Amino acid sequence: MLAYKFLHPGHRGLYSGYTWPVGEWVDVKGTLVPSRRGIHACRERDLAHWLDDELWLAELDGTILEEERMLVAGRGRLVSQVPDWDGSAMRELAQACLERGRDYPESGDAEGWASHPAGAVSAIYMVAHAAGLGAEEAGGAYDAGFDDERAWQAGWIARRFGLEPLA
Amino acid sequence: MRPPIISCSQLVELVSDYVEDRLPVQERRRFEEHLAVCGPCRAYFDQMRDTIRLTGELREEALDPALKDAAVEAFRDWKGT
Numbered sequence: 001m002l003a004y005k006f007l008h009p010g011h012r013g014l015y016s017g018y019t020w021p022v023g024e025w026v027d028v029k030g031t032l033v034p035s036r037r038g039i040h041a042c043r044e045r046d047l048a049h050w051l052d053d054e055l056w057l058a059e060l061d062g063t064i065l066e067e068e069r070m071l072v073a074g075r076g077r078l079v080s081q082v083p084d085w086d087g088s089a090m091r092e093l094a095q096a097c098l099e100r101g102r103d104y105p106e107s108g109d110a111e112g113w114a115s116h117p118a119g120a121v122s123a124i125y126m127v128a129h130a131a132g133l134g135a136e137e138a139g140g141a142y143d144a145g146f147d148d149e150r151a152w153q154a155g156w157i158a159r160r161f162g163l164e165p166l167a
Numbered sequence: 168m169r170p171p172i173i174s175c176s177q178l179v180e181l182v183s184d185y186v187e188d189r190l191p192v193q194e195r196r197r198f199e200e201h202l203a204v205c206g207p208c209r210a211y212f213d214q215m216r217d218t219i220r221l222t223g224e225l226r227e228e229a230l231d232p233a234l235k236d237a238a239v240e241a242f243r244d245w246k247g248t
Contacts, residue, residue, distance in 0.1 A: 035195045116207075
């Protein structure tokens with residue numbers, strides 16, 4: 001199946017530090033354990049949870065675990081990089097989130113973080129957190145507000161960069 | 168409400184254990200949830216992981232003798248201070 005994978009510059013995994021070869025299959029030995037062992041990737045709806053400087057289309061194969069916010073597979077390979085997604089795209093998303101979150105009751109210092117060189121990812125999260133708190137204040141559930149905002153952020157990325165639905 | 172993700176200072180304390188795969192899965196996940204949303208901690212984590220990797224590769228015999236002597240001299244009185 002096809003999925004998305006965010007990576008550091010030079011196609012290096014943020015969590016693993018592993019530098020991915022482009023196009024070559026990578027196999028995992030042993031039982032898959034989310035957050036510990038496996039090829040980690042995500043669906044379109046999960047995109048906002050894993051932001052990083054490079055965004056790749058990846059192909060997964062073998063055993064695939066479908067977790068709440070991620071996919072974990074026994075083997076995978078990088079297929080192609082989404083060409084226009086980079087650090088400036090993340091800052092653009094941060095600005096879009098700030099605009100949308102302007103009326104939320106509490107957005108912490110999201111604006112301050114957005115202006116910090118490494119802070120775009122923090123600002124984007126803080127707006128989603130504010131949406132969760134807003135939902136709670138309105139008598140709803142934090143998770144619903146937070147998840148709705150993350151879904152909007154993922155949709156923004158898909159629309160802005162022309163990502164096709166994956167099969 | 169979701170359980171709170173760990174703080175920046177907690178992440179700093181857990182970096183070595185994370186890199187050396189000594190954290191239980193639940194804690195690993197909380198560590199990663201923080202990294203996923205905190206730009207400054209990402210930068211710190213990158214630097215720490217590189218440092219841990221590089222120092223792990225160092226062998227005493229690979230050190231230049233002059234550098235080794237300088238390091239021994241620099242730390243000669245360290246325990247006494």
